[in-house]
């Protein structure tokens with residue numbers, strides 16, 4: 001037997017590239033015996049019906065295709081197993097049930113071809129055993145590639161309990177304040193789940209490393225500990241994620257999406273702080289830079305407005321605003337945040353029209369009133385549109401008197417005051433806008449001295465002025 005020769009010969013210790021190459025065709029090839037054998041059993045079943053009677057004389061062809069393709073799957077699967085990256089126990093049962101499948105399907109092929117009569121539902125039993133074996137072998141194969149928890153990961157708890165699995169762990173809530181973030185569970189572990197666990201889990205322990213839990217991670221891999229507590233530079237884990245991507249030891253391997261710069265920084269910091277298995281992030285006394293990196297990583301640097309769901313705007317409000325000269329746009333697919341724009345309208349935007357905007361004040365986050373005859377009289381109402389993130393008031397008659405009313409816009413990130421008459425009041429209003437990132441002041445009444453003072457007050461503020 002080719003098979004036993006292969007199994008017993010010495011090639012297992014040092015498989016050549018060509019064998020592994022063929023081995024990797026296995027996941028493709030396995031679909032053939034699955035499809036053929038299930039089809040064969042189905043054909044057998046329906047050929048009992050008078051209508052499908054003629055099928056009876058041909059089903060053995062499908063059985064034949066099934067057992068030949070099963071043989072190919074076995075041989076390629078054997079090559080794949082030589083790479084040695086899989087759970088040995090699962091692979092043992094997967095291999096032998098695959099071989100068993102080949103034998104039962106061959107037996108069926110034979111009795112079907114020779115039209116042999118078996119006593120007491122003999123044929124049905126063999127067909128049934130074949131089908132069960134197809135599912136069982138396929139399931140184990142799935143476990144080998146995806147990990148044994150893959151299939152039932154999202155199953156209801158009742159089904160999980162039947163299969164002897166623990167109840168679903170409640171996923172950790174999204175961190176909304178940095179103070180509540182757990183250093184391992186919220187920061188380190190999710191990175192590995194995204195980028196490493198597909199190759200380093202309980203069933204597929206590539207390099208003998210399993211990162212699915214803290215305890216297993218600390219057991220290390222083939223070459224011993226991968227994390228040296230307190231010393232990132234000495235940790236193989238850290239070394240591999242900081243190598244040039246082209247290096248053969250770089251992780252994740254095979255060109256998989258690497259960790260981001262922020263993620264690498266956080267892992268290094270975590271290891272240097274003795275790699276604790278849990279505990280509040282803030283208890284490790286992170287410095288300014290680590291806090292910044294962590295906020296970016298957890299998405300806490302973004303405007304918190306976006307994590308809120310808003311109700312759809314009232315239809316009448318939208319119609320009124322359209323009649324008053326506004327063009328309205330939805331800004332997101334799954335939320336009702338809106339943009340209103342009057343910059344291209346021929347109509348004069350009246351005080352009334354601005355008042356109508358208050359009806360969509362929850363939804364309105366971008367407002368473009370450029371060149372719309374806006375005056376200081378309008379700004380009190382504009383100041384009540386508290387969700388505004390971007391506001392364009394350029395090319396309007398707005399002076400210091402009007403600007404004062406805008407200091408209540410605490411979500412504002414961009415403000416355009418190009419070609420307006422604002423000047424000194426900038427110094428009182430702008431420092432109050434804590435989220436402001438960009439301000440346009442070209443062709444306003446602002447002076448170099450005002451701009452310099454604004455810059456001194458907030459180095460990060462991007463001031464466009466020339």
Ligand code: HEC
Nearest residue numbers: 195196199206207209221222223224226237251252253254
């Ligand atoms: C596509 C599969 C794949 C992914 C994804 C992957 N690895 Fe690996 N890893 C391997 C293979 C294969 C080896 C064994 C060969 C070697 O040592 O380079 C290995 C070995 C290792 C080792 C050495 C274990 C030892 O003791 O020899 C470490 C550490 C490691 N990986 C870390 C990681 C980290 C961290 C990630 C996620 C950022 C990751 N790996 C993602 C395939 C992968």
